[in-house]
Amino acid sequence: MTEKPALPRDPVISRVARLLRPYRVQMTLVAVAVVTAAVLTSIVPFLVRAVFDKALFPVDGRPDLGLLTWLVLGMIAIPVVTAIIAIGQNFLTSKIGNSAMADLRSDLFAHLQKMELAFFTATKTGAIQSRLANDVGGVRTVLTDTATTILQNSVTVTAAFVSMIILSWQLTILTLIVMPLFVWIQLQVGKRRQRLARRTQESLSEMTAITEEALSVSGILLAKVFNRAESETERYREANRNQTKLQVDQAMTGRAFFAIVQTFFAITPALIYLVAGRMLGAGTVLTAGTLVAFTTLQARLQMPLLQLMRVTLDVQTSLALFRRIFEYIDLEPAIVERPGAIALKREELRGEIEFRNVWFRYPEARSLTGADTVDRFGETGVRIGAPEVQNDFGDAPNWTLHDVSLTVKPGQLAAIVGPTGAGKTTTTYLVPRFYDVTDGAILVDGHDVRDLTMGSLADSVGMVTQEPYLFHGTIRDNIAYAKPEASAAEIEKAARDANIHDAIMSFAQGYETITGERGYRLSGGEKQRIAIARVLLMDPRILILDEATSALDTETERLVQEALERATHNRTTIAIAHRLSTIQNADVIFGLEDGRLVEQGTHTELLASGGLYSRLYVEQFGSGQIEARFHDGVKFADGQTRCDRNSDDRRADVAL
Ligand code: ATP
Numbered sequence: 136m137t138e139k140p141a142l143p144r145d146p147v148i149s150r151v152a153r154l155l156r157p158y159r160v161q162m163t164l165v166a167v168a169v170v171t172a173a174v175l176t177s178i179v180p181f182l183v184r185a186v187f188d189k190a191l192f193p194v195d196g197r198p199d200l201g202l203l204t205w206l207v208l209g210m211i212a213i214p215v216v217t218a219i220i221a222i223g224q225n226f227l228t229s230k231i232g233n234s235a236m237a238d239l240r241s242d243l244f245a246h247l248q249k250m251e252l253a254f255f256t257a258t259k260t261g262a263i264q265s266r267l268a269n270d271v272g273g274v275r276t277v278l279t280d281t282a283t284t285i286l287q288n289s290v291t292v293t294a295a296f297v298s299m300i301i302l303s304w305q306l307t308i309l310t311l312i313v314m315p316l317f318v319w320i321q322l323q324v325g326k327r328r329q330r331l332a333r334r335t336q337e338s339l340s341e342m343t344a345i346t347e348e349a350l351s352v353s354g355i356l357l358a359k360v361f362n363r364a365e366s367e368t369e370r371y372r373e374a375n376r377n378q379t380k381l382q383v384d385q386a387m388t389g390r391a392f393f394a395i396v397q398t399f400f401a402i403t404p405a406l407i408y409l410v411a412g413r414m415l416g417a418g419t420v421l422t423a424g425t426l427v428a429f430t431t432l433q434a435r436l437q438m439p440l441l442q443l444m445r446v447t448l449d450v451q452t453s454l455a456l457f458r459r460i461f462e463y464i465d466l467e468p469a470i471v472e473r474p475g476a477i478a479l480k481r482e483e484l485r486g487e488i489e490f491r492n493v494w495f496r497y498p499e500a501r502s503l504t505g506a507d508t509v510d511r512f513g514e515t516g517v518r519i520g521a522p523e524v525q526n527d528f529g530d531a532p533n534w535t536l537h538d539v540s541l542t543v544k545p546g547q548l549a550a551i552v553g554p555t556g557a558g559k560t561t562t563t564y565l566v567p568r569f570y571d572v573t574d575g576a577i578l579v580d581g582h583d584v585r586d587l588t589m590g591s592l593a594d595s596v597g598m599v600t601q602e603p604y605l606f607h608g609t610i611r612d613n614i615a616y617a618k619p620e621a622s623a624a625e626i627e628k629a630a631r632d633a634n635i636h637d638a639i640m641s642f643a644q645g646y647e648t649i650t651g652e653r654g655y656r657l658s659g660g661e662k663q664r665i666a667i668a669r670v671l672l673m674d675p676r677i678l679i680l681d682e683a684t685s686a687l688d689t690e691t692e693r694l695v696q697e698a699l700e701r702a703t704h705n706r707t708t709i710a711i712a713h714r715l716s717t718i719q720n721a722d723v724i725f726g727l728e729d730g731r732l733v734e735q736g737t738h739t740e741l742l743a744s745g746g747l748y749s750r751l752y753v754e755q756f757g758s759g760q761i762e763a764r765f766h767d768g769v770k771f772a773d774g775q776t777r778c779d780r781n782s783d784d785r786r787a788d789v790a791l
Pocket residue numbers: 256497518519520521524525526528535553554555556557558559560561562
C-alpha cells in the first residue's frame with residue numbers, strides 16, 4: 136500500500152479546513168483568547184521584576200507599598216483572568232470540534248443513504264459502521280484540541296525565540312542547528328504513523344464487522360446451529376491480537392525520536408557553556424545574566440516544542456483517518472436522478488410497467504482500500520439466489536437477465552415464476568431502480584424509470600419483500616414507517632386489512648409491542664402481515680410482492696393470502712410466486728428461466744402449453760393433480776404444504 140506523503144498542501148488538509156469553515160467566528164474568538172492568555176502570562180515575569188526592583192527594593196531603599204499593592208493585584212488578576220479565558224476557550228474548542236465531527240458524521244450518513252443497493256450488498260455492514268463511528272471518532276482530538284495546541288505553543292515558541300535572538304543570535308543558531316534534522320526525522324515518523332493508523336483503523340473495522348456478524352441474532356443462530364462459538368471467539372481473538380499489536384506499534388512509533396529530542400535539550404546548556412567560553416575567549420561581550428537567561432529560555436522551549444511535534448504526528452495520524460472518511464464521501468452514487476427528471480403525479484399514475492429488451496448484469500463490487508468488501512457470497516448470503524446456483528462473479532458477461540421484454544397493464548396482477556436463481560427477484564428490483572438495467576429500458580406509464588425523480592418513483596412502487604424487515608421499535612412505528620404522519624385510525628385500518636389487527640390486540644401492549652431487532656419476537660406470519668399493513672398504508676399504485684418462502688399453517692396462510700388479495704386490489708401488482716397455488720387467478724404469468732423470459736400467458740394457457748410453468752406445476756403438485764385441476768378447474772386446497780416445506784429446506788442454509 137502506498138501512502139501519499141503528508142505535505143502541507145495535502146488536499147485532505149484543505150478539506151478538513153473546509154469542515155471548520157462554518158465555525159470561523161468561534162475560531163477567531165479562540166485565537167483571540169489564546170493570544171490574550173499568552174500575552175497576559177508573559178507580563179507576569181515583568182511584574183515580578185518590578186515587585187523586586189521597584190516596589191520591594193527600590194533604588195532609594197524605601198519599599199513603595201502603594202505600587203506593591205497594585206503589582207500584587209495585577210499578579211492575582213492575571214491568573215484569574217487567564218483561568219476564565221481558558222474555560223471559555225475550552226468550551227469553544229470543544230464545541231467547534233464536536234460540531235465539526237457531528238457535521239462530518241451526518242454528511243457521511245446522508246451520503247451513504249444515497250448509495251445504491253449494490254454498495255451495501257458488497258460492503259460489510261460492520262465496516263460501514265466502523266467508518267462512521269471509529270474513524271470519525273478518531274479525528275475528534277484533531278478537530279477539538281489540535282488547532283489550539285498549535286496556536287498556543289507557536290506563540291510561546293515564537294516569543295521565546297525572539298527573546299533568545301535578542302539575547303544572543305550566535306547561541307540561538309547553535310540551538311537551531313539540529314532543527315532541520317529533527318524536522319526530517321519527524322516527517323519520516325509521521326509517514327510511518329499514517330501507515331499504522333490506516334492499518335489500525337482497518338483492523339478495527341474488521342473487528343466491528345466480526346462483532347456485527349457474529350453477535351447479531353442470525354450470527355448467533357448460525358454459530359449455535361453449527362457449534363462454531365469456539366471458532367468465532369478465536370476469530371475475534373486473532374483480530375484483537377492484531378489490533379493490540381498495531382496499537383502498541385503506533386504508540387511506540389516516535390518514542391525514540393522524542394527521547395533524542397529530549398536528550399538534545401538536556402545537553403544543549405552544556406554545549407552553550409562550551410561555545411560561550413569560546414566566544415568570550417574570542418572577545419565577544421556576553422554577561423553571566425544573559426547566559427543564565429538564555430539557558431533558562433532554551434529549557435523553557437522544550438515542552439512547547441515537543442508538544443508541537445507530538446501534535447504534528449497526531450495530525451498525520453488523523454489524516455489517515457480523514458482519508459478513509461473522504462474515501463466513502465467521494466464515492467459517487469451509481470444510481471442518481473438525472474437533471475430535469477419528471478415527477479410522476481400520484482393521481483395521474485396508471486401503473487403500466489414495460490420491460491423493453493432488458494439486459495442486466497450485477498455490477499462488480501467497487502474496490503475500496505481495506506477489507507470492507509464482502510466475499511463472493513455476500514454478507515449473510517441471503518442476497519444470493521441459492522447455494523446450488525453457480526455464478527462466478529469474476530466473469531464479466533454473466534447476464535442475470537437476457538433480453539427480457541414484457542408488459543404489465545394498469546391494474547393487472549402479474550406473476551413471475553421460475554426455478555430458483557432464475558432472476559425473479561432481480562427483475563422486480565429493476566422497477567424501483569434498486570439497480571439500473573445494463574441495457575434496454577424499463578418504463579412506467581411510458582416513462583423510462585431513469586427519467587423519473589427518485590422520490591416519485593419510490594412513492595409509486597411499494598414492495599413486500601421475501602423476508603420483511605422490521606426494525607427495533609413498536610408495531611405502530613413499524614407500520615407507520617410507510618407514512619409517518621398517518622393517524623391511529625389509518626394505521627388500524629391498514630392492520631385490519633392486513634388481517635393482523637386481532638393478533639396485535641391479543642398482545643399485552645397492543646400496537647405498542649416492541650417487535651425486537653428485525654422482528655425476531657414475532658412469528659413469520661405476523662411479520663409478513665405487518666409488512667403488508669405497512670404497504671397498505673403507503674397505498675402505492677404499483678406493488679411488488681416477493682412471496683415469502685417460509686411455510687405457514689393453513690389458517691395463517693389463509694390470513695396472509697386474504698391480506699395479499701386486498702393489497703393487490705386496485706393496483707398493478709407483480710408477484711413472485713413460489714407457491715403456484717397462489718397465482719392461478721393472475722392476469723398474466725411470466726415464466727423466467729436462466730434470466731430469459733421463456734413464456735407468458737394465463738394459468739390455463741400455460742398449463743396447456745406444457746412448458747416451464749406446467750413443469751413447475753407437476754414438480755409441486757404431481758401430474759395426477761395437474762390433470763384433475765386442468766380438466767375440472769378444481770381450486771387447489773391442500774397438498775402444497777409438503778412441497779413447500781421441501782423447498783424451504785433447500786433454502787434454509789442460504790437464509791441463515
Ligand atoms: P429465488 O427464487 O431463489 O429467490 P430468483 O429467481 O429470485 O431466485 P435472483 O435472486 O433474482 O433469483 O438471482 C438471480 C441470479 O443473480 C442468481 O444467480 C444470483 O446468484 C444472482 N444474484 C442475486 N443477487 C446478486 C447480487 N447482489 N450480486 C450478484 N449476483 C446476484
